[in-house]
Amino acid sequence: MKHLKRNIRGASMVLLSLFMLLTAYFYYNLFLYSDRWFSNPNNARVRVDMDNPHIIPGSIMDRNQTVLVETKSFAEKNGSITYYRHYNKDSKYAAHVIGSRQYGIGAEVLYIKYLLGYDNNLFERIYQKAFLDQEQGNNVILTIDMQLQKYIVDAMGNEKGSVVLMHPQTGEILAMASQPTFDPSIIHEEPAEGSLLNKAAQGLYPPGSIMKVITAAAALENIEGISAYSINCKGVTEVDGVVISCYGGEAHGNVDFTRAMEVSCNAYFAEIVQKIGWKQFKKTAEAFGFNKDYIFPDIKTTKSHLPVSRNTEKEELLWSAVGQGKVLASPLHMALVASSIANGGTMLEPKLIYGIQSRTGKIHLQQSRKIAEPISSEAAEILTNTLIGVVENGTGRQARSVGMLIAGKTGTAEVGADKKPHAWFIGFAPADNPTLAIAVILENSGTGGSKAAPLAARILREASKLGY
């Protein structure tokens, strides 16, 4: 009898903890994902019925309130009204940002909650139902600047790849381009294959030498006196039994921390990752957002991968430190890395929504929040000075600009023997008080220094001219 009583109590505890777990899982998951689930293009509840709209969807505008998409209507001969989504003629320049309900991508899908006014409070919803002939959704004002966006797409020309330009102190994305693109206003033609993918946020590339920024950050955090540490690079250097070659087999000679970053010496960073150890290296990289499935409210991203663990072979770890192993990163993520260094070590959530404009015209601004603090502000400062050196007298020389101090890092990611490498550049400007952070990748285009760096500098100059 006594043991029965005890066991019954024990079983109740087990069952109750199962139910608690269930409740916690239920609410935690809904807290994280409910907006995503709601705006999923397969959610038939929010299908926009254009023939007889229940609610007229709002417009999407850029930060200068240029209308990019709006709902228009015309009267048929028989008197009935037909509604349709009308795209601005320039919308193809920001096709992936604006998106389309037809293809289930972009702001048209992700921000449907605002466009249909589901975020309105009870009073507003009742007011609209009671006193308006037709309910209206809210307008979404994006953070992108259409003028800048156009400039970037034109500047990229025929190159495939992606550019992300953001404001490091607010997390606002000023421009986000992905090539090849499509025209969302053409609905009867299939877009070219692969053009629907937003490479900026969802494309994964080997980061190449820009990974050295992360490796350097890990070194600054973990090794005392790393700035003075130097090695002798022979072009093809043996690091702890693994042969590491520098790009083009170039011998850099005696390099210290700053010089190694400037000339992008593989041997040096392979050597220091050996000193840091996989654990601390991975820790810093994850603090920067690797292996993390971010659920940003404004933008869908793909997780960047850094698959190192206790069992990783030495060769793989050393090559990961220079961005060449199995490491993969998205351009938006690399822009976030650049902006967190620019922002004194604080990473802000990337924002694509500047504000929501309600029916009365009032704009509710949306704030970004801090998501991580990957490195200390001292380390960020040292890293900034090193990155200035890269542009002033290193591989990023072609990004040097008159009247603007740019800090940055080039990357040349090799993707196979018979293909040209991907050209990377991440950076920020002006380096003393950064208001712009950028990530550029041009697929199979050449070296980062010769292709990506000059493009990035052009874009940064243009953005600065526009007042950012």
Next chain:
Amino acid sequence: MYDKQYEILALTLRYWFLLLILYIFAKCVVRTLKDVFSDSPSERSTGNIPFVLALFSLSSFGLLAMQDSQNFNKETALLGIIISAGVLFQFYLIYFLFPGIDEILLLMVNTLSIVGFVMLQRLTPELALRQVEWFAAGCIILMIILLFFPRVKGLKIISYPMMALGPLILFLVAFIGEESGGATSRLPVGQFFIQPAELVKVIYVLVLADSLKNEKTIREKGLLFLFVAASVLGVVLQKDLGGALHYFLVFLFVYQISTNDWILTGFASGAGVLASIIAYKIFPHVRIRVEAWKNPWSDIEGRGWQVAQSLMAMGSGGLVGLGLGLGSPYIIPASRTDFIFAAICEEFGILVGGMVIGFYALIIIRSMHKASMAHNPEDMLLACGSAVSLAVQAFIIIGGVVKMIPLTGITLPFVSYGGSSMVASFALLGLIQSVSIKNYRHAIEMENQADSEEYSREDEDIEVTLDEEEFYMEGAEE
């Protein structure tokens, strides 16, 4: 523009419904805490919960009656009135006829059932009416059990026949049952279908309680294991994975509670895990379930469809829901049976959804408390077996709907549409309530005994004093 008026009403009433359910839930929580964790149990009173419940049913059916923009649907309104009156009648009838029943437990079951009625009325009105009939049938079964069961001295006589009957029915259904939704678990009887696996759950609990009430010889244990294995196998043959999992887990819990035999329980759990791995390797439909659970979004048009629809429904609901009649819960597959929890979350909101989970947790606490208060091992095992059965069933299906565990289709007790499930759940409730009544009668008996003992002791005291007086008197005489 009737539509808009309805929408405004439904939008506003979301908060009203939330308030009513919250009130009932909070009262039940307070009462349960008092009853279980304090030394002096609260007085036997229900306060106004039955009336709040009737109000909930009246207002929600009233709202649904106005859903059609052209006319006020009198049938719906009438059904609402019948349900409110019926539940009030049912509650007070049982409350006064059977002193000693756990009235909060009954009220919580009624709340869950009424939430189910409202959801069914909103989804398929004909089913709501039928479900009310099943509810009435369940209540009659409950009362029959309450009338006779507390008098039953032991189950020994029917134990062996039941041991044979249970698996036999399950095997029979596996071979001649009608297929629906991938499982052959239904038997056509007249114009209805019955699901014997639901009804055998009651037999299962009875047999477990009887066989495990005292120390067993190895042979008797072997017989029990044979019975459990045969029952689980019978359900597996019906391709009803949720049912099999349910049967297995109930056995594990009851066996562990009664014998404290960690070795065998651990061994059986290991065997269960092994069996699931083998099932995963062998049966493609098991693999599909697991893959749909791991990532429902990767194949949203196919395997992931059900779970993804359920998640989208819950994600659309938000805290207070889209409003009764304003969502589209009919998009969710099996929204009347397995996925009714998702439908509730969509239209009533996830706060009400959380409270539905909370009601099951309270049912566990109260029933297990009743079980631990029982005066013989058989009653203890009966009450806790029934509670475990209800709890495990609720956990398996809600866990599947919210994507915590792979989805296996079974019903949500008292809420999902289904006659067999409703009747079986009420029968299990009846077993718990019978134990509650027995506890109550036992307590009264003890009290009476104590009273009479006290009375007789007082007599003794008086005698003693008399003796002493006599003694003194005698002494005085000397």
